[in-house]
Every structure is written in structure tokens, then in C-alpha cells.
Amino acid sequence: MSETTKQWYVVRTVGGKENKVKEYIESEIRHSHLEDYISQVLIPTEKVYTIRNGKKISKEKVSYPGYVLIEAAFVGQIPIIIRNIPNVLGFLGDTKEDSRKMIATPLRPQEVSRILGRVDELSTMEEENEIPFFVGETIKVIDGPFSSFQGTIEAVDNERKKLTVSVKIFGRKTPMELSFTQVEKE
Numbered sequence: 001m002s003e004t005t006k007q008w009y010v011v012r013t014v015g016g017k018e019n020k021v022k023e024y025i026e027s028e029i030r031h032s033h034l035e036d037y038i039s040q041v042l043i044p045t046e047k048v049y050t051i052r053n054g055k056k057i058s059k060e061k062v063s064y065p066g067y068v069l070i071e072a073a074f075v076g077q078i079p080i081i082i083r084n085i086p087n088v089l090g091f092l093g094d095t096k097e098d099s100r101k102m103i104a105t106p107l108r109p110q111e112v113s114r115i116l117g118r119v120d121e122l123s124t125m126e127e128e129n130e131i132p133f134f135v136g137e138t139i140k141v142i143d144g145p146f147s148s149f150q151g152t153i154e155a156v157d158n159e160r161k162k163l164t165v166s167v168k169i170f171g172r173k174t175p176m177e178l179s180f181t182q183v184e185k186e
Contacts, residue, residue, distance in 0.1 A: 006039055007106035010092035011068045017087040018043045021068050024085045037078050040071040044115060049181065056181060067092065069107075069115065079104050133163055133180065141167065143182040150186065151176075 013021045025041045028034065044063040049056055072078060083090060093105035107115075133139070133156050141149045151167035154175060161180045166173045 006037075006071050006073045008112045009070050009072060009074070009104050009106055011070055011082060012089040012092055012094075013066055013068055014087040014089065015066045018062055018065070018068050021085060021087050024087075025068070025070065025082065028081060028085060032081065034078065034081070036073075037075065038070060038072040040069075042069040042071075042116075044069065056179075074104055074106075133183075133185075138186045139163075139165060139183040140186055141165070141178065141182060142184050144178070146176070151183075 011021065011025075022041050022043055025038070029038050029041075044067075045060045046063050047058050048061045049058050070082070072082075079091070082088060091104035133153055135153050135156060137153045139151055139153060141147050141151060146167055146169075149167045149169075151165040153163055154166050155164035157163070163178050163180065163183060164175055165178050165183065166175050168174070
């Protein structure tokens with residue numbers, strides 16, 4: 001068998017069904033022995049951090065809802081097999097004529113490296129603070145025993161992602177150390 005060149009394609013799916021589509025494609029690869037033609041199925045995700053009950057919780061969130069990336073050599077019946085998988089709507093860039101001819105448009109190498117690079121960067125990157133905090137700024141506490149209190153930033157520790165905030169409690173200014181995720185700008 002000659003070496004087939006594989007390219008990346010974007011499969012459009014029903015929103016929220018990306019993981020099911022990935023499972024269906026992977027099971028179809030195993031059952032139909034398509035390992036030589038389809039090498040990877042990927043759902044780009046990113047980590048999202050939230051605070052619940054005073055604890056920082058990380059959660060995986062789909063970066064591109066409704067899309068699954070697939071690295072494949074589209075020869076023979078491969079596009080038809082993928083199109084017939086439940087919850088698959090077609091391929092990104094399809095027109096009516098393309099879907100009748102079963103033609104799919106591959107991603108350009110720059111697009112692939114940007115998307116895959118972003119996925120790698122997000123998996124290795126820790127939580128970044130998009131909003132910088134400054135000394136003297138007024139903030140609102142959104143988590144912890146003093147939530148809904150207002151305060152003034154006294155010190156910022158970017159390495160530890162902590163703030164020293166002065167909050168008025170019973171008429172007295174009280175300094176407290178809070179995480180970046182426990183406050184929001186006014």
C-alpha cells in the first residue's frame with residue numbers, strides 16, 4: 001500500500017456533542033480498520049478556573065464548540081463514513097455542491113499550527129490574570145467570608161497571584177490577603 005498523505009479537516013457537529021462524535025469516529029476507526037487513513041481526532045479544549053465554596057476548581061471547556069478536528073487521508077469512502085456518523089453536520093467550508101460530491105476542504109498548515117499551538121500553550125500554561133491590578137484601586141470581594149465588601153488594594157504580588165486589600169470592617173480598616181480570583185474590579 002502506498003503512503004497516503006494526511007491533512008487536517010474540521011468536522012462540524014451538533015453543539016455539545018463533540019465528545020460523542022469523537023467517540024463514534026474512534027470506534028468507527030477500530031471497527032472498519034481505518035488506522036492507516038485516520039490518525040488523530042482532536043477536540044480543542046482550554047482550562048477555565050472558577051471559585052466554588054472557597055476552592056479553586058478547574059474545568060475543561062471546548063475552545064471551538066460544534067467542531068472536531070480530524071487528521072486523515074480522505075480517499076475512497078472515508079468522507080462518506082465520517083459524514084454518516086451521528087451528530088455530524090458535514091465539514092467546515094462545505095457548499096451544497098461539495099457535500100453532494102463528498103469533497104472536504106483541508107485546513108492550511110498555518111491554521112493547523114496555530115490551533116494546535118494554542119492547544120499546547122493552554123495545556124502547559126497556568127491561570128493567567130487578564131486584568132492587572134494596581135495599588136490604590138478599589139475592588140469588590142466576590143468570594144469568601146467578606147464577599148460583597150469593597151476595599152482598596154494596598155499591595156500586589158503577581159508571582160503568588162495575591163493582593164493585600166484594606167477592607168473597612170466595623171469602621172476600621174482591616175488588611176487581608178486575597179487571591180486574584182476572589183476579587184473583581186469596581
